[in-house]
Amino acid sequence: MLSKKSPIKYNIFIFLIKFYQKYLSILFGYGCCRYYPTCSEYALMNFKHNNIFVASFKTIIRILKCNPIFDSGFDYPIVNHKQKSILNTYKRNKKIIFFLVPINDNISGNKRNKFYIIKGI
């Protein structure tokens, strides 16, 4: 179970994406993605940390960009958090699930700041 303080969301989209990753990705696009993290992983992170509309929008843009016309490479999901310290990890079973890496240098306590989400590996 996730702790109540955790900002991680859970909804039908997350279920569907996980379902796709587990059962369907092998048929359609396994290993076809041009980015890291892959489109499905990017979508999953977005739906976990952003609201549905932002997450949907970002996912659609990402998939549209995932073709040979655009550059490939690293593209981490971005999230807004009201975060005081620079590195704050959510822990479960003492394993780091993800890192929030601030995009801007000037972190102020009261404003919402932009962070990259990087999955713990």
Add this chain to the structure above:
Amino acid sequence: MDNLSMQTRVMIAAILSFGFFILFDTYYVQDIRKQQKKEQIEKKINTENQAPSMAESSLVAPEDDESIDLSVSIENDKNIISTIYSKDFNVYIDDKGRIGNVKLKGDKFGQDGLNMFSDDVVKPLEIRFSDKAINQEAFNTKYTSKKKTHNLDNKTIITLTQKLKDLTITKYITFFPNGSYLFKVVTSKDVKMFVTLGYRPSGEVDGFVFNGAIVKEFDNTLSLYEDGDVVSNTNFSKASIVSSSDKYYVHLLYDMDNNLKGVVSKYKDDDPLLFVNILNKQTLNGYVGEKNFKKLQDIDPALTDIVEYGFITFFAKPLFAFLIYINSYFDNWGWSIIILTIIIKILVFPLTYKGMMSMGRLKELTPQVKELQAKHKGDPAKSGAAMMALYKKHNASPMGGCLPILLQIPVFFAIYRVLLNAVELKGAEWTLWINDLSLHDPYFVLPILMGGSMFVQQLITPTTVTDPTQQKIFKFLPVVFTIFFLTFPAGLVLYWIVNNVLSIVQQYYINKKLEWKRMEKESHQK
């Protein structure tokens, strides 16, 4: 996740995706229909509020279940009073003044021809009256025909008469060789009456496609009433075309100048049965026969709207129009499908080419990739990140991307629907042993060729998948696909084969080109 063997998971994946394919189509269509029905009911309420007199005068009677006494007409005697013989079809008129049956003739309908309608149902062009007494009397009174046989060359007019106590009904049906007809009713005094479209044809019923009634409104919206889903009667007042059809055959009435009013009523098994309000001396247009795109287009281009492909219609319809255009040059649906596939492949080539070229560069990185994978064994996330860094460094994008893959799905889906639905493919020969593209290959050669071509394609395509288990699964996929394609229409399997073969050719060319480049580079260095 690891409890299931990889093979089992591939099987599950395959079954789920194909199931999804079919279910999504079925339910999406249903949703559209339900929504449209709701809108219609709202519309009806509005018109009733605004102009009650009009609503009353137009449509009260058929809503009254008793006035549509279905039981009476079901006791079906096949007493044919008149027959029309034409080159392509026979029309039998029974003593209730209806189209008792239509027999389609031609090679693809077999030696005895194909009867479009089944026996114990309401037949097309039956007249119902709002006045119950007249209605009952009409059911018990036989029609008479002036002539017993008609030979149809250019056009032929059938005159049918029914004499009731205080009412004489005369039906004039003018048939044309293309299956279209004009229908006119003259009564000795004005009475309120309805003509039925009849129960839908039952020449070829297939659960995968749409069977039922379609009402096209003047504002070009289509309302679909699928078999088994009509739970209550629904009125329509601004229709231009009403049709009832199975997979391949259709009967329709239309009037492009005046609004058709009527009701979609609930028939046995919740199937739809349509009634159209017809006035004294009013002429309606009709068509009965195969749901052939070209034939319908020649009669009136608007009629092609009743060829329904589910939610993908917006894309499938132009695709099919294009296929017909190709076929007008080749006159062989098999070759036309091949040409269509080649054209689609050429159109998406620029998108795949760039990806494939950079993918080839990946091959040169394989030793380093393997090294990285050994380093991060059992940790896909870590090795994924490390590999991405490697690709970035060498300016090689690993794959074509998710978008091209996603785009392929609707294209395949549209082709699947078109080839499944098209009566044009029925009895269409291609070459050698394939003599019906709408049925599965009798010797299963095409599905096996499909699996083979898929296997070769995988063999020749460089991939980022280097994990041994996953490689095994990839090798296993052609087998799964072959099994699924065994019962698919030959035309569809043909599309898939051609698509694979073209991918192989494309990949071979790119592999060669990359090789030349490398050799050139090496010779430069020397």
